[in-house]
Amino acid sequence: MMMDESRSQRDAASFRDPSGYVFRRDGRIFRAIDRDCHRILGELIDGGVLGRLIEQRLLVGTRPVDDPELLSTLRHEHPGYEHFVEHDLIEPITYPYEWSASMLADAALLTLDLQERLLEAGHSLKDATPYNVQFMGGRPVFIDVSSIERPARLDVWIALGQFGQMFTFPLLLHRHHGWDLRSYFVGSLGGRDLEQVSRSLGRLGRWRPRNLLDVTLPLLFHRRASRMTNDGRSRLERENPDPRAQLMNLRRLRTKVRALAHGYRPRSTWSDYTSTCSYADQSEAAKKAAVERYLRSIGPATVLDIGCNTGDYSRIAARCGARVVAADADHDAVELLHRRLRNESAAITPMVLDLSSPSPAIGYLNRERPSFLDRVGADCVLALALIHHLHVSGNLPLPAIRDLFAALTRRHVILEFVPPHDPMFRRLMTFRSTRHDDFTIEACRDAFATAFEVVDEQPIPDSPRTLMLLTKKA
Structure with a gap:
């Protein structure tokens, strides 16, 4: 069934996530969410996690829609969805190709901080993209609550590769090779992959210490993984509830992102x-x-x-x-x-x-x-x-x-x-x-x-x- 658009206007950017989508109604911002997302948010609300994240300004203000009349109306306008949340309104919306390097770095640090907080509660972000971050008063805030999941494996971050493409790589190329963020993102909304970035660094550049852990070794692993048998892949997908290895890597990335941003010296006319x-x-x-x-x-x-x-x-x-x-x-x-x-x-x-x-x-x-x-x-x-x-x-x-x-x-x-x-x-x-x-x-x-x-x-x-x-x- 099609959404009734007489009152609700669906966000054109919110269509890739199978967990739901964002829409505007009467000047307010709502999100339709499926049962799994509703269950996960319920766990975070009951455990006090969601409230703390909002209070710490890591997450945009978010409230379940529980007014019976409004809930009934939204269910009528959005067939197939039973659950909705309302977000604080953020205007205007900006994108990473309109940010400075430190804005992208601050969005990256917010993403890492949020991931660490979620790990403490047994949850994780299933994607890591700057399009999930907006700025309010010059400070970043995460806006995509449907990105939160409860994964079986906590020792590795499934979104780590995307974090590299969307945060680490553009910051590396900006800091050390003079790339601007507009040229990085406008031509490729999903960022640049390992092969592209490796070629940009050159034969010698990819072996520099600053590039080894985030570009060169992941590229070698990616090439090897593409040749793995199903048995090899299954070993990578085994459950592991221990987050210590991931936490160590998150802290390493935090140090790296800060260094990339702080090392940049504005010098234009x-x-x-x-x-x-x-x-x-x-x-x-x-x-x-x-x-x-x-x-x-x-x-x-x-x-x-x-x-x-x-x-x-x-x-x-x-x-x-x-x-x-x-x-x-x-x-x-x-x-x-x-x-x-x-x-x-x-x-x-x-x-x-x-x-x-x-x-x-x-x-x-x-x-x-x-x-x-x-x-x-x-x-x-x-x-x-x-x-x-x-x-x-x-x-x-x-x-x-x-x-x-x-x-x-x-x-x-x-x-x-x-x-x-x-x-x-x-x-x-x-x-x-x-x-x-x-x-x-x-x-x-x-x-x-x-x-x-x-x-x-x-x-x-x-x-x-x-x-x-x-x-x-x-």
């Missing part, structure tokens, strides 16, 4: 923008005061800070009561923002994102992982010290920038106009011959007039730049 830009202290203070005044006057519930750099203005927006998405194309800037959020949590979700080429819709039927534009929108867009980057580096004319902002905001844009004679504009023009004499604030007003009204303008003191508060036309 824009990650140090605040110390290299042309602002005087007085100009920066005036700009911050004006932005905060605009935000408090319009009171947005959600803000998208595009070109956020290391997040100073995202924090102002969060301080004004908004839930903020902070996006920047520069990995290292987002890396520094995430590291700061570890110690100073705020309602900010960082993302590594090139706005001129945002994350596409990918996966099964191009619906499994929706595009950035389908997932992220806001009451207000902050576009500070950004328009010249989009115009020069992104080669976007003013009408295209206007249309982009109109697609991203529901109501307002706080725009900083940067003219061609600004020092940072001239810096972008190094080794470029194109002239931008027509890139003026008057041209900006004219281009934006078809979609926005200018509510206010304020020159930034001791700077050629101008702040503009724009309201989207109905």
